[in-house]
Amino acid sequence: MSIRSGPRKEEAIFAATLELLAVHGYDKLAIESVAVRSGVNKTTLYRWWPSKDALLAAALTNSGLLSIDVPDTGSLRTDLLAVARQIARLLTSERTAPIVTAALTVAPRRPELAEVARTFFADRMAREQPIFQRAWERGELRLGLDPASIMDLLAGAIWFRLLLRGGEASPAFLAETVDLVLEGGTQNL
Amino acid sequence: MSIRSGPRKEEAIFAATLELLAVHGYDKLAIESVAVRSGVNKTTLYRWWPSKDALLAAALTNSGLLSIDVPDTGSLRTDLLAVARQIARLLTSERTAPIVTAALTVAPRRPELAEVARTFFADRMAREQPIFQRAWERGELRLGLDPASIMDLLAGAIWFRLLLRGGEASPAFLAETVDLVLEGGTQNL
Known part of the structure; x- marks a missing residue:
């Protein structure tokens, strides 16, 4: 059990966020695209991270990719x-x-x-x-x-x-x- | 007399290049705009620097602004x-x-x-x-x-x-x- 709480498939969400950032840049990074790429409903994403910046901050800080x-x-x-x-x-x-x-x-x-x-x-x-x-x-x-x-x-x-x-x-x-x-x-x- | 050769108003050209880079970014940096801003004919600019990258390299390296x-x-x-x-x-x-x-x-x-x-x-x-x-x-x-x-x-x-x-x-x-x-x-x- 992880101590930090988060949705299921959190690492997939973070990886999708960072990979989309790398490919498309910040301006074109969209929570909708993260939802599609990670196979998570976008309302779930919005429930955990109310904005693109909040999601990006969480992904940068917590993704295993950059750890x-x-x-x-x-x-x-x-x-x-x-x-x-x-x-x-x-x-x-x-x-x-x-x-x-x-x-x-x-x-x-x-x-x-x-x-x-x-x-x-x-x-x-x-x-x-x-x-x-x-x-x-x-x-x-x-x-x-x-x-x-x-x-x-x-x-x-x-x-x-x-x-x-x-x-x-x-x-x-x-x-x-x-x-x-x-x-x-x-x-x- | 400077040892390095360059056109008249060289520093104005370099400053214009860097200031336009700062305001508009690399993609929208145009030799034509540098010519207008520095009051130098654009054919003069092309004679000294055949490309945008050549002009930018010269400006970054030699402008008094960044020295x-x-x-x-x-x-x-x-x-x-x-x-x-x-x-x-x-x-x-x-x-x-x-x-x-x-x-x-x-x-x-x-x-x-x-x-x-x-x-x-x-x-x-x-x-x-x-x-x-x-x-x-x-x-x-x-x-x-x-x-x-x-x-x-x-x-x-x-x-x-x-x-x-x-x-x-x-x-x-x-x-x-x-x-x-x-x-x-x-x-x-």
Whole structure:
């Protein structure tokens, strides 16, 4: 039994929402099409999500398609590397890259969707919190640091390299990025 | 005398290109409209830039609107802080934020524009290179580091915080980000 309540076939609804977003874009995303694609009555959809934005926010945040496994490998370095690999995979895999790109290109033009983005990333950060909690308990992370700043660096670098600079997120790049986030670029004499 | 050659009123042409991109988006950006707005004959524009993409690439790379001053403050930390402030300003100021957002939302959907993005960021990186060269000469930066990785972290974190997470790039955030890039998040016992 899941703790969070939702309609039957919830994951199919979320997947249909994200796939239609990827193919048609936000403007042409229609709750009716989600109903057809997921085989769920549209009144059911409206009962759970009163608007397109509400459905989209729920799909982005809760769909298994975009979820990441929160690692617990025993060290901060290998935990962050596992997260970095998953972010890079979401941004490049054939199934998820078009969804991420569509969501990315929608949000900055639509202030009303900023709340969706905020919800999504706040949820991500809350799920990733145990990584940092355990790192503090192991004495691996400087006290007083905001874990969101660490994730901004790590996720930001991967986004920037892949989607803006048009580069690749090779294993060497991901490892170097995690090392930089942990050790910094300063020469330690 | 400028070394780079270009038509008269080049900056007006670039500004018109970027402002029209911001207002109308890539699809409706037309060389004819750039000609009208900048008061330059459209045959002149076609002579210098044979396509819309060529004009857009030149405008993004060379317009003063999006340029950043490469600082030389005497330390890597204050140089990076100066760059970070300029990136945050470009992403938030009333005049430039719509241009950046328009460019951002276009690029991932149009593979043919990936080359424009690559050109833009390669040019940025080449200009920023002296910051890192001087840091190496002062012994401030670990040898063997790729400056692009440092800039991915710094710029990526600011983009991520502002445009994806929907947060703010406060002075404290920028300072913390630069410190993290330089010192890393690891607890140094």
